[in-house]
Amino acid sequence: MKRAGMWVGVWALVAVAGCARRGPAPTAPQGPLQVITLVEPMRWLVERLGGDGVVVTRLAPAGEAGLHWRPAAADVQRLQAADLIVLNGAGVEQGLALVSLPDAQVVRTAAGFREQWIPRPVAAHRHGDGPAHSHGAWEGYTWLDPLLFKRQAEAVRDALVARRPALKAAVEARLAELATRLDGLHRALDAQAPALRRRPLLASDRIYGYVAQRYGLSVRAVPLDLEAPPDEATRAALVAAVAGTQARVMLVPRLPAPAVQAALRGLGLEPTVVAPGLAEGASPGAALEGWLKVPPAPE
Template identity: 30%
Template sequence: MKRFLMLMLLMVLIASGCSRPEGKSDKVQVVTTLFPLYDFAKRIGGEKAQVTLLLPPGIEPHSFEPRPEDVVRVNHADLFIYTNPVMEPWASSIVNAIDRGKVGIVEGSKGIALLPPEPDPYDPQHEAHAKADPHVWLDFGNAQVIARNIQDAFIGRDPANKAYYQQNAAKLIADLVALDQRFRQTLAQCPKKVLLHGGHYAFGYLARRYGLQYISASAVNADAEPTPAKLAELVQIMRREKLQYVYTEELLSPRIAETIAKETGAKVLMLRAGHNVTRDDLARGVSFISLMEDNLRNLKTGLQ
């Protein structure tokens, strides 16, 4: 099946004639996979870049499958930015099908050590779901590394505007440092330190950075489902820790969180992992920083 897909992609590329469209802008053309990369690239590239998001709005990225036209679109770009091979395993089909002599391939999390997935005794196949936790941007120290990697990619493609990209990246990194400080100060004052999440294992980096105990219903794989025994344990933890809130996440069904809430009398709050956003979010001009500020407000409420 993969060989057939690759052949189809290559045929589309040949049919499209791998040259750029006529009248192409002088701006650096960038295609990114996930929303944090899109937002960072827009801020760093500024008026000298045209940045697009590969994922359609509202699509959950773990199960995304690129289309032939996505490959053509990337092949017409100057830079293709993805997070890492664990987060977007489907990105390899794009990288293998494009002209790598023309398109700069940027692994956004280069230089970041991935955390191993947390063991789950209720999920014997857990290790097979993922060999690492790929949600690196939710540690805001890692987010700064990603910003620098994107800055370096812009400079490599457009060295004449090096100072411009460095200035924009410095502003973004300063905002991420300030965001990190607000999280530290706020969460340090919260009496509760247990973050219980009725979704897939996405917030391990955030929890580690701020000294929280993170418990999720499912493994790193967004398609995983908790067993009845795991659900029963989560209900017991909610009651033992006297937690009044359970968290759900965007783009995935809130069913598990709602079930836990119904069993315990708790309320459901949203945490945004930020992989992707909705069409309404894009229209409102949300940013990675604003999404994380929403998270901080909900964490402050839920951990009181």
């Protein structure tokens, strides 16, 4: 729990610094940069680095995470009029895939590490007598890996500075501060990783792939409805997964319904919330606090 305390401290600093350390923004000759994002982590990142030099709008409506949300024609016009559109670019924002975006204004922050993207298994299908095939898809949630998130922050820095050179010093300073904290978080997670590696984990969703990839964790996804007790098929899959992995922890993005919690505990699984960082106003790093609640593996 000492390590857990350190993590909380790190993220508290990040969050506080995000609010308090903005300082006076350099004068923007053309007014604040109008930036549009779709998912909360990108909105947080742009606002955090851009300070007063940017006005960030998350286009997806309140309560909509932006993973599959498809903009209407009027929303597309807003996108086309933006100074900058900051996207994660991997896995999420799927509703923008077939929209007429102004490419010159679009920054896909995860594009710089495409080789690290994790493919998502998808259903295969056929058209008529054609061969069975599936369409490529990628896991999202890259921001849950502190090092990948740092690279995304650098991509945002580049985009802001290219469009508003006057912001360079302030943005660089904020990035340096954020990078320091992300590096610290990475070191803390890296130190925690050996203990976590010894404990196989189950997860109700596919959102933890990048963290698992970074720290060599074993996280097996078993899709689970968090609102209704598991049906027979799901129960069978859970039983098989527990038997196969000896897992004692089930990672969930939010606290399941009491009946679901009871069912999981009945199978020897402790539901542990590790948030995906999509909640409005939440910093992505704070989402990782959920990891601190994962019971340490026995030595």
